[in-house]
Amino acid sequence: MEAPREAVFEALGRVIDPELGRPVTELDMVRDVRIDGPDVAVTIALTVVGCPLRSSFEEQVAREVGELPGVRSVSLSFDVMSPEEKAALTQKLRGGVAERSNGISVDASTRVVAVASGKGGVGKSSLTVNLAAALSRSGQRVGILDADIYGHSVPHLLGVTQRPIVVDEMIVPPVLDGLKLMSIGFFLDENAPVMWRGPMLHRALEQFLSDVHWGTLDTLFVDMPPGTGDVSISLGQLLPRAEALIVTTPQPLAQEVAVRAALMAQKTNLRVIGVVENMTSEVFGSGGGDQLAARLGVSLLGRVPLDARLRECGDAGTPLVWTEPDTPAARAIFEVADAVVAAKQTFKPLPLVS
Ligand SMILES: Nc1ncnc2c1ncn2[C@@H]1O[C@H](COP(=O)(O)OP(=O)(O)OP(=O)(O)O)[C@@H](O)[C@H]1O
Numbered sequence: 481m482e483a484p485r486e487a488v489f490e491a492l493g494r495v496i497d498p499e500l501g502r503p504v505t506e507l508d509m510v511r512d513v514r515i516d517g518p519d520v521a522v523t524i525a526l527t528v529v530g531c532p533l534r535s536s537f538e539e540q541v542a543r544e545v546g547e548l549p550g551v552r553s554v555s556l557s558f559d560v561m562s563p564e565e566k567a568a569l570t571q572k573l574r575g576g577v578a579e580r581s582n583g584i585s586v587d588a589s590t591r592v593v594a595v596a597s598g599k600g601g602v603g604k605s606s607l608t609v610n611l612a613a614a615l616s617r618s619g620q621r622v623g624i625l626d627a628d629i630y631g632h633s634v635p636h637l638l639g640v641t642q643r644p645i646v647v648d649e650m651i652v653p654p655v656l657d658g659l660k661l662m663s664i665g666f667f668l669d670e671n672a673p674v675m676w677r678g679p680m681l682h683r684a685l686e687q688f689l690s691d692v693h694w695g696t697l698d699t700l701f702v703d704m705p706p707g708t709g710d711v712s713i714s715l716g717q718l719l720p721r722a723e724a725l726i727v728t729t730p731q732p733l734a735q736e737v738a739v740r741a742a743l744m745a746q747k748t749n750l751r752v753i754g755v756v757e758n759m760t761s762e763v764f765g766s767g768g769g770d771q772l773a774a775r776l777g778v779s780l781l782g783r784v785p786l787d788a789r790l791r792e793c794g795d796a797g798t799p800l801v802w803t804e805p806d807t808p809a810a811r812a813i814f815e816v817a818d819a820v821v822a823a824k825q826t827f828k829p830l831p832l833v834s
C-alpha cells in the first residue's frame with residue numbers, strides 16, 4: 481500500500497510554524513516529500529540553523545502525517561532556507577500588512593496600548609504582562625512590546641529565554657502560549673546605551689519597530705520606559721494612533737509625576753484611555769487613581785491591590801492571571817482588561833479635518 485500523496489500534502493497544511501502562525505505549506509517551507517510505499521520522508525526548510533522550534537515541527541508532522549491511513553512511518557529532516565528564500569518569505573509575510581504611515585509595522589486594525597507612568601517601579605511591566613495574558617486567554621491575538629530599554633523585564637516576567645529569530649531583515653517574535661513577545665532588550669549589548677541617546681535614538685527605534693513582524697494582532701501592549709524622557713517621546717511618535725494607560729500608585733503625592741506622563745502622551749498624540757491604580761493597600765492607601773483620573777478627565781479603569789503573589793509570579797516567570805486567576809489582584813486585572821476592551825467600543829474617532 482502506498483501513502484496517498486495528496487493527503488500527505490493536505491496533512492502538512494495543518495503543520496503550523498509556531499512563530500509565524502501559518503502553515504508550512506503556505507510559507508513554502510516544505511522542501512521535499514518522498515513517499516516510498518507506506519514510508520514518508522519530509523524535509524522542512526527552516527529560517528535559521530538550530531531553530532528552537534524543531535521539536536514542535538517533529539511533533540506536528542508525526543501527528544498529522546503519521547495518522548493518515550496507509551502511512552507506516554514518517555521521518556522529518558531539516559534544511560535551511562537560502563537568502564533568496566528568506567527574502568521571498570519576508571515579502572510574503574509583509575504583504576498582508578496595511579502599514580501605518582511611519583514607525584511600528586502593525587496592521588491598521590491592531591490596537592496599540594502603551595502602558596506608561598510618571599515614575600519607575602509602579603508596576604507597569606507587571607500590569608502589561610498580566611493584561612496581555614488576560615486578553616490572550618480570552619481569545620484575542622495579543623503581542624507585547626517591551627520598550628523599556630533600561631529595564632527590559634518582560635521576557636523574565638514571562639519566563640521567555642528564547643531569542644527572536646531574524647529572517648532577512650525581519651525580526652520574528654518568540655511566542656508563549658499564543659502571546660507574542662518582543663523586547664528591545666533582546667538586541668542590546670553593553671555598548672548600546674550610547675546608541676540609545678541623541679539623534680541615533682529615534683532612528684534606531686524606528687528601524688527596530690518597523691523590522692518586527694507581528695503578524696495579525698488584535699492588541700499590542702507596549703511596556704513603556706518610566707518617565708517622560710527621550711525614549712518615551714520618540715516611542716510616542718512612532719506609535720501612531722496608539723492609546724495610553726497611565727499607571728499610578730495610590731499616594732496622592734505620586735499624582736504630580738503621573739500627570740506629566742499623561743501630558744506627554746497627549747503631546748505625542750497618544751489617546752489616554754484611563755488610569756490604573758496599582759498597589760492599593762493599607763500601607764499605601766487608595767484614592768490616588770481617582771484623583772488622577774479626575775484631573776485628566778478620563779476613567780479609573782481599576783485598582784489592583786498590593787499582593788505579594790503578583791511579585792512572586794513575576795519572579796517565577798508565570799503571569800498571575802494564568803496561575804492564580806481567582807486571587808483578588810488577578811480579578812482586578814481581568815476587570816481592567818475588560819475596561820480596556822470596552823474603551824475601544826466607546827471610542828468614536830473624530831472626523832478628520834485636513
Ligand atoms: N500589585 C502589586 N502587588 C505586589 N507587588 C507588585 C504589584 N505590582 C508590582 N509589584 C512589584 O513591584 C515591583 C515593580 O513592578 P514592575 O517592575 O512591574 O514596575 P515598573 O513600573 O515596570 O518598573 P520600572 O519602572 O522599573 O520598569 C516588582 O517587583 C513587582 O513584582
Ligand SMILES: [Mg+2]
Nearest residue numbers: 604605628631
Ligand atoms: Mg518595567
